[in-house]
Amino acid sequence: MSDWLVLALAMAAACAVVLIVTLVRHRSAPEDEDPSETPDVIEYITMMIGVVYAIVLGLAIAGVWEARSGAQDHVQAEAQALHEVSERVRVYPPDVRDRIRDDVNTYVSHVVTTEWKTMADDGHVTATGGRLFDRIRQDVTDYQPKSDFEAQAYQPLVDQVTAADAARNARADSTGATMPGVVWFGLITGAVVTVGMIFALQIRRTTRELILAGLFSALIAFLLFLIWDFDAPYSRGITASAEPFTALFPHLHG
Numbered sequence: 001m002s003d004w005l006v007l008a009l010a011m012a013a014a015c016a017v018v019l020i021v022t023l024v025r026h027r028s029a030p031e032d033e034d035p036s037e038t039p040d041v042i043e044y045i046t047m048m049i050g051v052v053y054a055i056v057l058g059l060a061i062a063g064v065w066e067a068r069s070g071a072q073d074h075v076q077a078e079a080q081a082l083h084e085v086s087e088r089v090r091v092y093p094p095d096v097r098d099r100i101r102d103d104v105n106t107y108v109s110h111v112v113t114t115e116w117k118t119m120a121d122d123g124h125v126t127a128t129g130g131r132l133f134d135r136i137r138q139d140v141t142d143y144q145p146k147s148d149f150e151a152q153a154y155q156p157l158v159d160q161v162t163a164a165d166a167a168r169n170a171r172a173d174s175t176g177a178t179m180p181g182v183v184w185f186g187l188i189t190g191a192v193v194t195v196g197m198i199f200a201l202q203i204r205r206t207t208r209e210l211i212l213a214g215l216f217s218a219l220i221a222f223l224l225f226l227i228w229d230f231d232a233p234y235s236r237g238i239t240a241s242a243e244p245f246t247a248l249f250p251h252l253h254g
Contacts, residue, residue: 014221015214018195046197053190057223060179060187064230067178071233071240074174078167079244082108084160085140086249091153092143100139107132108249112242120235125172133168137161174240177231187227191220 086104089097107129115129140161145151195217233240246252 010221010225011218014195014217018198018213018217019210049194049197053194056187056190057227060183060227061223061230064178064227067174068230068233068240071171071174074167074170075240075242076244078164078171079108079248081160081164081167082136083248085136085157085164088153088157088160089140091150093146096139096143100136103132103136103139105249105252107136108245109252112245112252116234116242119171119175123175123232123235125168125175129168133165137165175232175234178233179227179231187224191224195220 082104086101089100092100110126110129110132115126118124118126140157143154145154198213198216
């Protein structure tokens with residue numbers, strides 16, 4: 001089931017629940033009930049609940065979006081560092097240069113074709129990717145420069161490998177969901193309370209009020225879906241992509 005279908009069903013279900021409850025409540029209400037006599041305190045409480053919940057939703061959306069942006073930054077940093085390694089080894093002897101470049105290409109191909117799918121499906125990086133990266137580190141750090149020119153290039157290469165390793169570890173830490181379960185409990189409970197306060201206002205069965213109530217509940221459903229969609233940066237909806245790898249190593253995916 002696609003994410004867009006899930007969103008459509010969630011919004012339709014939210015609207016249907018509000019409309020059904022409103023109609024049932026209207027039929028079971030006493031004949032002498034006057035909806036215009038809603039106490040002012042209920043209107044005030046409803047307004048405050050809406051404001052507080054809007055703030056909570058805004059913070060949640062900002063949090064998951066920041067996590068998603070951070071995940072993409074990790075990918076960019078890792079790809080850039082590996083690209084620098086591949087380019088800077090040109091000062092090394094041909095056999096060493098080609099071996100390092102081949103190992104970098106092998107690692108990048110594994111990340112894009114295999115590890116990315118594992119992150120999306122299982123929420124973790126692969127052990128094979130770790131071994132391939134260790135091979136790159138060994139290639140770079142174990143080499144003994146034969147000239148001053150090679151010695152000047154050695155430390156920057158080691159620094160780039162360190163930067164790529166840090167970015168890979170950060171990417172591995174970002175594969176799972178970012179929102180704790182207790183936060184989801186608060187978001188869902190808040191949605192139920194916020195939508196439920198509509199009925200405390202004793203809305204009538206007029207077309208205008210029913211449409212507004214339905215649209216409000218659909219908006220809440222959409223915002224919760226948006227948070228859920230961004231909650232796993234590599235596996236749902238608008239995910240962090242492997243585009244930095246494919247852009248910097250186009251010869252591997254031409």
